[in-house]
Amino acid sequence: MDKLQHIDQLLRSAAQEPANAFVFDADWDVIEKKLGRRKNRIFALWFFLALISISLTGSVIYSTRHTTSTDIVTNRIKSANSPEHYKSEFTPPKTQKKTSSATLLHANELGSSTVKKAHNAPHSSKGLNSLFALHRDVSWFDYQDLSNSIFKQATVVSLYDWEIDYSRNLDKLEIANTLELTVAKINAAPNLKTRWEIGPAFTPSLSGRLLSENKNNPNLINPLYKSLVANSESIAFSNSYGVNIQYHSKSNFYISSGLFISQRGEKVDYDYLITNFENRISGVVSSYSELKPSAYEKVEYSGSNSYHFIEIPLNIGYKHAISSKFELRSQIGLSYMALNQSQGKKGDPISLRLNDLTSLNFNTQNIAANVKTGIFYNKKNVALGLEPMFGVNLNTLDQNNSLIKTKPYSCGINLSTNFKIYKK
Numbered sequence: 163m164d165k166l167q168h169i170d171q172l173l174r175s176a177a178q179e180p181a182n183a184f185v186f187d188a189d190w191d192v193i194e195k196k197l198g199r200r201k202n203r204i205f206a207l208w209f210f211l212a213l214i215s216i217s218l219t220g221s222v223i224y225s226t227r228h229t230t231s232t233d234i235v236t237n238r239i240k241s242a243n244s245p246e247h248y249k250s251e252f253t254p255p256k257t258q259k260k261t262s263s264a265t266l267l268h269a270n271e272l273g274s275s276t277v278k279k280a281h282n283a284p285h286s287s288k289g290l291n292s293l294f295a296l297h298r299d300v301s302w303f304d305y306q307d308l309s310n311s312i313f314k315q316a317t318v319v320s321l322y323d324w325e326i327d328y329s330r331n332l333d334k335l336e337i338a339n340t341l342e343l344t345v346a347k348i349n350a351a352p353n354l355k356t357r358w359e360i361g362p363a364f365t366p367s368l369s370g371r372l373l374s375e376n377k378n379n380p381n382l383i384n385p386l387y388k389s390l391v392a393n394s395e396s397i398a399f400s401n402s403y404g405v406n407i408q409y410h411s412k413s414n415f416y417i418s419s420g421l422f423i424s425q426r427g428e429k430v431d432y433d434y435l436i437t438n439f440e441n442r443i444s445g446v447v448s449s450y451s452e453l454k455p456s457a458y459e460k461v462e463y464s465g466s467n468s469y470h471f472i473e474i475p476l477n478i479g480y481k482h483a484i485s486s487k488f489e490l491r492s493q494i495g496l497s498y499m500a501l502n503q504s505q506g507k508k509g510d511p512i513s514l515r516l517n518d519l520t521s522l523n524f525n526t527q528n529i530a531a532n533v534k535t536g537i538f539y540n541k542k543n544v545a546l547g548l549e550p551m552f553g554v555n556l557n558t559l560d561q562n563n564s565l566i567k568t569k570p571y572s573c574g575i576n577l578s579t580n581f582k583i584y585k586k
Contacts, residue, residue: 355412355584355585356410356411356412356584356585357409357410357582357583357584357585358407358408358409358410358582358583358585359406359407359408359409359410359545359580359581359582359583360405360406360407360408360580360581360583361405361406361544361578361579361580361581362403362404362405362406362578362579363403363404363405363406363420363422363576363577363578363579364401364402364403364576364577364578365401365402365403365551365574365575365576365577366399366401366574366575366577367399367400367401367402367551367572367573367574367575368397368398368399368400368572368573368574369397369398369399369400369425369426369427369428369570369571369572369573370396370397370398370428370570370571370572371395371426371428371559371568371569371570371571372554372568372569372570372571373392373566373567373568374566374567374569375565375566375567376562376563376564376565376566376567378562378563379563379564379565380446381446381447381512381565382440382447382448382449382450383511383512383565383566384438384440384450384511384512384513384514385438385450386434386437386438386514387509387511387514390432390434390509390514391432391434391509391511391514394430394431394432394433394434394509395428395429395430395467396428396429396430396431397428397429398427398428398429398466398467398468400425400426400427400468400572400574401425401574402422402423402424402425402473402572403422403423404420404421404422404423404424404473405420405421405422406418406420406578406580407419407420408479408580410481414480414481414482415478415479415480415481416478416479416480416481416491416493417476417477417478417479418475418476418477418478418479418493418495419474419475419476419477420474420475421472421473421474422472422473422474422475423470423471423472423473424470424471424472424473424499424553424572425468425469425470425471426468426469426471426570426571426572427466427467427468427469427506427570428466428467428570429465429466429467430463430464430465430466430467430506430507430508431464432461432462432463432464432507432509432516433461433462433464434461434514435458435459435460435461436453436458436459436460436461436513436514436515437452437453437458438450438451438452438453439451439453439513440512440513447512459515461509461514461515461516463507463516465506465507466506467504467505467506467507467508467519468504468505468506469501469503469504469524469559469570470501470502470503470504471499471500471501471502471528472499472500472502473497473498473499473500473530474497474498475495475496475497475498475532476495476496476497476498477493477494477495477496477532477534478493478494478495479491479492479493479494479534480492480493481538487539487540487541488537488538488539488540489537489538489540490535490536490537490538491534491535491536491537491538491547491549492533492534492535493533493534493535494531494532494533494534495531495532496529496530496531496532496556497529497530497531497532497553498527498528498529499528499529499530499555500526500527500528501524501525501526501527501528501559504519504520504522504524505519505520506518506519507519508522511565511566512565522560523561524559524560524561525557525558525559525560525561528555528556528557528559529555529556529557530553530554530555530556531553531554531556532551532552532553532554533551533552533553534549534550534551534576535549535550536548536549536550536575536576537549542582543581543582544579544580544581544582545578545579545580545582546578546579546580547576547577547578547579547580548575548576548577549575549576549578550573550574550575550576551573551574551575551576552571552572552573553571553572553573554569554570554571554572555569555570555571556569557569
């Protein structure tokens with residue numbers, strides 16, 4: 163009972179204090195800011211989900227309402243080739259005797275010759291009349307056996323000639339001619355023709371570098387290099403732009419090249435103290451010793467290191483049509499990259515002091531590997547592309563005697579506009 167009274171007294175004393183007696187105005191400001199950020203995140207999430215839903219709904223509606231010419235031709239040809247299509251044109255008589263084997267043999271020979279004539283002259287009325295006479299002489303019960311032999315020798319256009327009703331047969335012939343013209347147009351589509359594609363390309367990207375130690379260099383790396391210098395370097399924004407050139411053959415393979423100004427780099431944020439110095443024996447760094455605190459050196463620098471290349475790629479690509487307008491393209495290959503300019507500062511792997519990039523000796527001739535894959539929107543005379551890409555230097559940017567090997571890389575999205583030039 164005493165415990166309950168004690169709890170009751172605590173609640174009463176707490177109730178006498180104002181609700182915000184122990185909360186400062188600064189605390190309320192922080193809480194309100196956090197609630198505001200949470201609301202913004204919720205709005206952004208709902209907006210992103212709505213955008214995805216609208217995109218998916220639009221894609222479904224477009225795909226269901228815009229059937230390609232290839233789909234129409236395929237469906238009609240499959241319908242024309244189905245035996246049920248022709249069986250529905252005949253109604254079996256209620257009573258009819260079995261046809262003799264001699265009559266079936268004659269009918270088979272007559273049907274085969276008629277099909278060949280109809281194939282050579284599909285609009286000939288003589289071929290139709292002979293075929294109609296054939297159906298009058300053969301019973302319904304033998305139709306299936308006979309038709310299996312004749313169907314194997316018939317073409318799609320010839321099958322449209324197999325109609326009892328002459329007027330309906332002419333309608334089917336007209337459809338067949340239309341389908342033939344449609345197929346011819348598809349085969350002559352611009353995307354299947356031999357052509358050149360040329361146009362501007364721009365690639366916003368993120369770039370960084372891959373570091374490794376040169377085992378052939380006898381000097382010892384400063385033990386503080388990784389924590390003070392390497393960890394202060396991170397990825398940076400970069401870009402490339404130039405002219406893209408592609409050659410497309412009648413197959414799905416193509417060759418891609420061009421001329422580009424490519425940038426790769428890194429973001430640096432150096433802020434440390436140099437607390438040691440190297441010990442050399444016969445000019446080779448063998449160990450490090452601590453400096454006196456009064457001899458410590460302060461290093462502070464923030465910026466971006468950039469390397470500018472003239473790039474000439476040579477890639478082989480493969481394309482796959484996913485509709486009459488869109489296609490997937492993938493390409494892989496090598497690039498010749500000539501270092502044109504370098505800007506910025508970099509920490510030395512031995513002394514940790516900053517060196518200007520212009521004073522360092524870099525390899526001016528470089529080879530890089532690159533891969534791209536993305537989607538292209540095709541029109542008659544232009545193709546718009548969006549391709550995620552990745553490229554990395556195969557050789558080190560530093561000289562062979564350097565203590566650290568640096569291989570720049572970049573990943574981004576290639577945006578291109580290719581104008582088509584058809585080969586006559």
